[in-house]
Amino acid sequence: GLLVGTLDVVLDSSARVAPYRILHQTQDSQVYWAVACGSSRKEITKHWEWLENNLLQTLSIFDNEEDITTFVKGKIHGIIAEENKNEQPQNEEDPGKFKEAELKMRKQFGMPEVEKLVNYYSCSYWKGRVPRQGWLYLTVNHLCFYSFLLGKEVTLVIQWVDVTQLEKNATLLFPECIKVSTRDNELYFSMFLNINETFKLMEQLANIAMRQLLDNESFLQDKSLPKPRRPLKNISALKRDLDARAKNECYRATFRLPKDECLDGHTDCTLWTPFNKMHIPGQMFVSNNYICFASRAEEACHLIIPLREVTIVEKADSSSVLPSPLSISTKSKMTFFFANLKDRDFLVQRISDFLQRTPSKKPCSIDREWKWNVADPCSEEVPELPFSSPLAVSPTSALSHRPVSFCAGQVPTASQGLLKLFRRDSEELSGPKGAKEKMKEESWNIHFFEYGRGMCMYRTSKTRELVQKGIPENLRGELWLLFSGAWNEMVTHPGYYADLVEKSMGRYNLATEEIERDLHRSMPEHPAFQNELGIAALRRVLTAYAFRNPTIGYCQAMNIVTSVLLLYCNEEEAFWLLVALCERMLPDYYNTRVVGALVDQGIFEELTREYLPQLSEKMQDLGVISTISLSWFLTLFLSVMPFESAVVIVDCFFYEGIKFILQVSLAILDANMEKLLQCCDEGEAMTILGRYLDNVVNRQSVSPPIPHLHALLTSGDDPPLEIDIFQLIKTSYEKFSNLKADDIEQMRFKQRLKVIQSLEDTAKKSVVRAVSGDIGFSMEELEELYVVFKAKYLMSCYWGNNRAAAARRDQSLPYLEQYRIDMEQFKELFISLTPWTCGAHTPVLAGRLFRLLDENRDSLINFKEFVTGMSGMYHGDLTEKLKVLYKLHLPPALNPEETESALEATRYFTEDVTTEVSPFVSELDICLHCESQETQEDKGRRNENGPEKEEKGTSPQDYRYYLRMWAKEKESKKETIKDLPKMSQEQFIELCKTLYNMFSEDPVEQELYHAIATVASLLLRIGEVGKKFSNRPTRKSEDCKVMNTQDPVSEEESPTSEQSQNSAVEQQPQADHEDKASVDAQPEKTQQENQTLGDGSGEGQGSPLQLLSDDETKDDMSMSSYSMVSTGSLQCEDIADDTVLVGCEGSSAAARYGSTIDTDWSISFEQILASMLTETALVNYFEKKVNILQKIKDQKKVERQFSSSSDYELSSVSG
Incomplete structure (x- = not known):
């Protein structure tokens, strides 16, 4: 009965899923066997018909009831075994119980086979004030919940792309619950066995959905994931894949490794540090190309050892000082000792396997002026740019035909930073500032001697202190490459940049046009960019990156950042630093919608509320944060602060990441709090902050001061107070150093949901406004149609051919043309939304309308074409509707093949007709x-010839006549x-x-x-x-x-x-008609x-x-x-x-x-x-008027677009 059904759902996820069952039970037995189950009468009837045709007739030959039961059980088990045999190769990694839960999930929620279950959890859904105990199914694209409680069934299906917020909180009413918010509802789930695991998985799946909305990245399971050494209970291969992804992302972010690096494993150990003669506890991480170490104390020690540098890995002799030690030696004669390893033999074997796969590179001799100018045992071999490279021999621009002549002996930009070529002789070099600079260099040389140099350097709190004091100009390029991880990508891809430049030379697209426009706006006050040499180098780097990453191409602000990179690095190094910035350190910043910057802006607002609550409310009212933060974050303060000061910010950024930019931003607001609280409008607040930043100075810089354009334009009569950049940095660490990188990543996820959904809403409004003028639908109807249209496209991305669907969305196009659907998806929408239902003929009619709407014949239609077709059926008078129907039966809507059936039908209806013909006309x-x-x-003819004769004697037409004629031709003629x-x-x-x-x-x-x-x-x-x-x-x-x-x-x-x-x-x-026939009765x-x-x-x-x-x-x-x-x-x-x-x-x-x-x-x-x-x-x-909103509502129920809860009474299920 009801109680049994309820207990089935509460105690076992797969015991009761469907309300209809077929049972086998003999008269003498109290035991019944479940033969089939179904969620609808139609489904269970289909099972019964199969049993009637294939089983019931055979049962009549048995006399004994036990034989009947044995036969039925054997037959059903045989069918199940055959079915499992066919599916075994695909899902052999998933445990049996999990497969059963996935099958039940698909049946219960009507999901296709391509929809993969990741995991399922027992929990309660709060419907009002009543908790409904049931099961939460987390699939790749949906969150599903099912509950059956005392005759009441609750079914929820939510797409991850519709989730606007995920929160884990604890309140009096909802103890330790997860709140899932969509645009329409807020849903609460609680009573989890492990709420942290569930919430983490939900975040991952929602994040995958956001990536899909942002850049069309669909989820693809990693088939190369190694199988577990022992079977894992109730954990699917997909869950393992997602766990591995999360660990990989964390690993790469911690050690700034390339995006394709995958973690193989990690283990607890200790590292012997020779600089302080101590064992530092932490974890060793091993991947395909790197061995890394992170101490438990956040800044005690970090170490990155590329396997390309490793020469020997061996087990050292154990002692009381070094229990179970492992020794790793590098080409630079450095040796690292790890101890307290639990499974040392297995670890040595794994590292040896990876070493065998590591390609050995021939050492190349180099002579870079800024590189390794001190004898250094830790230096790495750097591949020299070949002389035949287009960079070395061609100083001319890839896009400009103006030749540039070099003096004899002058070095092209490919070999060194522009600052060295354009540094003017300055008295500062021999004065007190020059002495200070030499002291900084000496401090770093001592640090290199103690902690090592190059990628294998021990990175400790001492390293951070030196960075805060400013990196010497001679070492800046080298250390930027090391701290950002760009060095790793550069040495593993020799010649990549040169090839890119060669391929992109002479090629034009939208990105190259934008680059050309912005070249002369990049630090125009610096002498390096007042010269064709610097501009050509900047052009090549930006163009090469635009061709490397067409998704980003070129975005404003990239030119400012790249120009600073070129001052301290050669072109190839600047290119790889730009790659590190755009793809790893500032993800999604430099795209058409600057999503990453908007996400970090949201984090900044949240941190302001937390740390500066008084100021936060005022800034919110003025709307200042959204204005200032984009320019601060996108250009790393380079556009708002004097160059000598901003470059110190960049030093710290490459070492600390985005955490430091947020930290300094908070310090700037804090320093101006009193003035900002007294502001009356946004302009006044912007002036205060702008003047403050203009006067942030670097008194230790040895470079001659470069006038800041903003400071020149906004300078007032009173000389403002100067702020020392190093004091500002010190204050930021004193007040806001408790910001953690992990917390910021967590906040990024939360803000990314909000920002992307907000951008999607903006896109929807833009599209609706664009089409509303010519369409008969209301704004509300158009918005609902857009939601359904977009959902159909997204469904094709994860249930159809991923590549084909992704290719349809070009984000460089206007919002109106970004989502496009093909004929199959249009047919599905047409069948559910059309007011002209034609039974089995409806798909045929849908195909004809699709061909009619597809004017450019690319087999895809956009949203405007879609609503134009719908509007023709829903709006307009009788004539307009009949016109649409009429066109559907003419080419190109009507295929020639479709008329063949009409030909055959006509033959059928005309073959028996008599041959008498009565004339219709005389x-x-x-x-x-x-x-x-x-x-x-x-x-x-007379009317046509008349004007021609007259025109022969007149003078030629005025040019305005031809302009009017041209305009007339351009006008879209309204079809009559x-x-x-x-x-x-x-x-x-x-x-x-x-x-x-x-x-x-x-x-x-x-x-x-x-x-x-x-x-x-x-x-x-x-x-x-x-x-x-x-x-x-x-x-x-x-x-x-x-x-x-x-x-x-x-x-x-x-x-x-x-x-x-x-x-x-x-x-x-009238007599003519009467002669032809008799008079009509009426x-x-x-x-x-x-x-x-x-x-x-x-x-x-x-x-x-x-x-x-x-x-x-x-x-x-x-x-x-x-x-x-x-x-x-x-x-x-x-x-x-x-x-x-x-x-x-x-x-x-x-x-x-x-x-x-x-x-x-x-x-x-x-x-x-x-x-x-x-x-x-x-x-x-x-x-007759038809309400399309009701049709859309019904369609959503079928397609499960939004969370739809069905709460209805069910008939008792016999148990």
Whole structure:
């Protein structure tokens, strides 16, 4: 009963998932066996039918009930074993219980097989004040929850891309709970066995979804992950993969390693440090190319040993001082001792394996002026830039054709920093500042002697203290490369930069244009960039990076940062430093939406609230933080502070990371707190901060002072107080040094959710505003349609072909064109949203509409094209809706193959028709029509020739005339019903088929069927009338051919000809009609119908209808001479695709063309419209309003777009 069902769900995730079950139980036994289960009656009925066909008949041969049970069990177990055998190779890593839970998850929530379960947890969902105990399923793309409690079922499905906030908090009402926020709801989950593990996994999955929104990165499982040495209970391969990813990211961030470095393992140990003769406890990390060590105390010691530098790894002899030691020697004659290793033998074997895979590089001799100018035993060999490199021999720009001449002996920029080439002789070098600089260099040389030099240096708190005091100019480039990790990437990719420059030379795109525009704005006050040499170097580095990373390409502010890098490094080194900045140290900063900078801006606001609460409220009101922080963060203060001071900030940034930038920003606000609290507006606050930063000075700089442009423009009369940069840095460490890198990463995740969702909302509003002018939908309807459209695209990314879907989104395009869907996704949306449901025919109609909307023929449509198609069906009058339907049955919407079924159907309906033909028109009618046509053409010729003769004698047209003509051609011509081409007989039959399917299951279905049968029969005869006019041989045959030609001009003329024909026919006396047939019983009604046809068709539309006499119309309505499908006896779904609902004009077509489609038959849109207007049922159907919001709501339930909770009573489940 209910209690058993509830206990099943609470105690076991897989015991009860579906409300329907098939059980096997014999009369004498109290035990039953579950044979099948289903979530719906349809599903369980399908299982029962299979059992009836394959099992029940066989059971009758058994006499013993035990034999029956044994047979049934054996049969079902055999089927299960066969199914598992097929799936075994794919999921062999996942434990059995986990596979079972994944299968139940897919059944319960309707997920496809490609949706992978990561893990599942027992917890409670708080619905109101009542906790619902159930199971939380975390898949790659969704968060799902299921609960069954005393007859009440709760089902939740939330896409990770819809999550706006994840919080773990503890309140009185919700003890230790996780709060999941979307745009519509806030959901609370609690009572976890391990809430930290669950929350961490939820953060990872949400972060993957944000990456997908940001840069189209879909989740791909790492197949190279090694299998566990012992089986892990209830842990899936995906969960292991995600755990490994989290560890890899943390490992790479801690030691600034390349993005492709993967952690193999870590173990506790101690490191012997020769500089203080101590054992420092910590952890050793081993990966494919590096051995790293991090002490438990944050700044005690960090060590990075590249395996390319390792020469010997051996087990040393144990002693009381060094228990279980491991010795690692490097090429630079340094030896590192690790002790207290638990599994030393296994570790040595792993390191030896990695060493064997490490490629050995031949040492290259180099002679760099700034490099290793002191005898250093720890130096690494650096690959020399080959002389044949385009950088070494070509000082000219990759994009500029202006040659640059060098003096004899001058060194190109490829070999050293620009500062050395453009340093002017300064008295500072021989004065007190020069002495101070030499003392700094000496301090660093002593440090190198004690702690080592190069990548294998011991990094301790002493290193940080030296960085805070400023790095000497001669060592700046070297230490930036080491601290940022750029050195590792450069030495492992020799020649990469030179190849990039060579490939990008002479190539142009949007990025190169933007680079060219900004080159002369990059530190224009520095002499190095007042020269073509410096500008050419900057151009090459920025262009090379734009070609390396087209996703980023070029972003403003990159030029400022790169120009500073070039002052202290050569081009290749500056390039790899730029790579480290853009891809690792400042992730997502330099893209089109500067997401990374906005994320860190959010962190800055949060830290301001925490550390400076008084000021935070004031700054929030003024809106200052969002203005200042972008320029501070994007350029690392280089654009807002004097160069000599800002470069010290860059020193500390390369050592500490973003933590230091936030720390200094807080110190700047703190120093100006009193003045900022008294500000009245944003401008005043910006002036205060700007003047403060302008006067941050570096009194120890040996370079000549470079005037700061901002300071020159904003300098006032009173000389402001100067602030020493080293004092500012010291203050920032004293007040805000408790900021932790791990905490900042955690805050980055939280802010990234908020920022990306905010950007998505902005994009949605931009798109909706862009399309709202021409579309009949309201803003609310457009926003809902955009959500559904985007969700369909995203679904194709993770359930379809990832690469194909990702290729559709080009983020350089406007928001309107970024999301595009293909025909299959459009069909799914059309089926769920269209007001014209056609049963099995709906996908066919969807395909035709897609081809109609896809104007550029790229097999993709964007949001504007999508809503244009939807609007045509939902909005507009009867004429507009019929126009859309009409176009769907003409090329390019209608494929030639689709008309073949109409051909076969016509044969079927015309093969038994009698050959009697009653003439629709007399010879007099034809003669009158041809004369009228000739008259109209003569008049047209006279009108055309007249102006030509007049123009010959006039002067040439004014240029304004041609401008007006050009503007007129550029204007988008609004399509009128006269512009629509005529419809052939086979196309018309397809239209009838569509209409018949549309009316199925309508409340007035029979009335609509009768109406469309009447209209279709009438239109077929009208088509025959037009054909007789065009084909009957007369004296004016050449003029009559104009009616049948496919030329657009003749199509436009045809309504006029029809009108003239009608006016001629109307002049005939009534006696002509009475001679042809007997008088109709209801002449007044027929006359009124004819009048309605003429009026509804508009000017010159549908007039051939008036050629029909009253009796002929009556005969047509009785359908005595046509094969019609009885609407009362035939349901829509029983009709095959090739069935046609009305016959074509019977006898003449059959006799003349041998039961084939009549190629001369045609009908115009005006005639169809006029005929439709005669039937009230059809008019009411097409003018009926449909609420698209309700359709969207139903579609979301089906697609599970947002969290949808179903809370309904279930029938008791017998147990």
